[in-house]
Amino acid sequence: MQNNECIYICEQFTEYHENSLLPELKAKVDAHLTVCSPCQAIYQELAQVIQKLHSLPTINTNPEFNDQLLSKLRDLQAESTWSRIYKSSYMRVASYAVAAGFIVAVGLNVWIDPISPINQGRVSSFAGTQKPNAINEETLASQTDSVVGNSSDSLELSPGTISSGSSTLQLVNDTQ
Amino acid sequence: MDAVTPKTDEQLIAEFQAGDEQGFVELVNRYKDRLVNFVYRFLNDMTDAEDLVQETFLKVYQKKHAYREIAKFSTWIYTIAGNLARSELRKRKRRKTYTMSSLSYDDNEFTPVDHGKDTEGIVFNSYAGEEIMKAINQLPEPFKTITILRDIQELSYEDISTILDIPMGTVKSRVNRARLKLQETLSYLRE
Numbered sequence A: 001m002q003n004n005e006c007i008y009i010c011e012q013f014t015e016y017h018e019n020s021l022l023p024e025l026k027a028k029v030d031a032h033l034t035v036c037s038p039c040q041a042i043y044q045e046l047a048q049v050i051q052k053l054h055s056l057p058t059i060n061t062n063p064e065f066n067d068q069l070l071s072k073l074r075d076l077q078a079e080s081t082w083s084r085i086y087k088s089s090y091m092r093v094a095s096y097a098v099a100a101g102f103i104v105a106v107g108l109n110v111w112i113d114p115i116s117p118i119n120q121g122r123v124s125s126f127a128g129t130q131k132p133n134a135i136n137e138e139t140l141a142s143q144t145d146s147v148v149g150n151s152s153d154s155l156e157l158s159p160g161t162i163s164s165g166s167s168t169l170q171l172v173n174d175t176q
Numbered sequence B: 001m002d003a004v005t006p007k008t009d010e011q012l013i014a015e016f017q018a019g020d021e022q023g024f025v026e027l028v029n030r031y032k033d034r035l036v037n038f039v040y041r042f043l044n045d046m047t048d049a050e051d052l053v054q055e056t057f058l059k060v061y062q063k064k065h066a067y068r069e070i071a072k073f074s075t076w077i078y079t080i081a082g083n084l085a086r087s088e089l090r091k092r093k094r095r096k097t098y099t100m101s102s103l104s105y106d107d108n109e110f111t112p113v114d115h116g117k118d119t120e121g122i123v124f125n126s127y128a129g130e131e132i133m134k135a136i137n138q139l140p141e142p143f144k145t146i147t148i149l150r151d152i153q154e155l156s157y158e159d160i161s162t163i164l165d166i167p168m169g170t171v172k173s174r175v176n177r178a179r180l181k182l183q184e185t186l187s188y189l190r191e
């Protein structure tokens, strides 16, 4: 660049190229370009650069893009199911209450009849106190499962909806 | 859908906000290629670019109610993708610094940072394409972002002003300066 005039002219190049300069300013740039070869050279190169930029090849996403996105959405839903269960104090209190209820029930059952898991007998014994623990774990596990099952139903987007979403995604993809 | 008058992005996101997932699907199909083109120019890695665009859509899915109709949907989604891309670049820089410092202490801990392992899938039409991408990558911020938005994505000055949250006059002058820098870099690369 030669001088302040040249710098000023170069600052106008983008708008000059896009033909959005005010007529007065456009005339000024035109006049400068006819007498200043360095600015003329810069402008010509600049126009080529812009043209090259506009003709860069377009990149397309791979055909599995929608399926991959869908699988991430599913993971997100699964994650939010768990976080909802853990974050919901209501669910936590409820599951503690259920668990406590079972511990008491099973404990009482064992205290009354340690051999049978169902309260049938009236003979009290303290033998086999290890057994209720095993039952408790199983029961609690099944309780947790049922809690998860119930919560899944309350999701905004049920797995069924996601699956149908999948076919929709592919369908739209195919029509492209 | 009416083939003559396709729904606007804003109509689609409104439908999605109201619970119709077809609106989301339509937006994904409308924007995935555009966004991958945008993000790929930052990351130079196709797998990373696609991951990041998917992350962008996941954010749209999760935060659909954060969108307000006062803004165009396109500027909103470009802002999300742009922020994610910049944060990914920062992470890469940190990783690079970390791996370099690991190397100086213990050669065994050195794990090379994998930049652009998947770029061979992208075949540029000409040497000029490669050359110009090289020049864009050498542009300092904020000129790189502005070049990608204006000259590759061909967004309006108004949209760029919204996405980058800078006045329109600044956008125009930065575009001009970025192009001049690019032209300078290209002539330097040719020497």
Ligand SMILES: [Zn+2]
Residues within 6 Å of the ligand: A002, A005, A006, A007, A009, A032, A036, A038, A039, A040
């Ligand atoms: Zn001049």
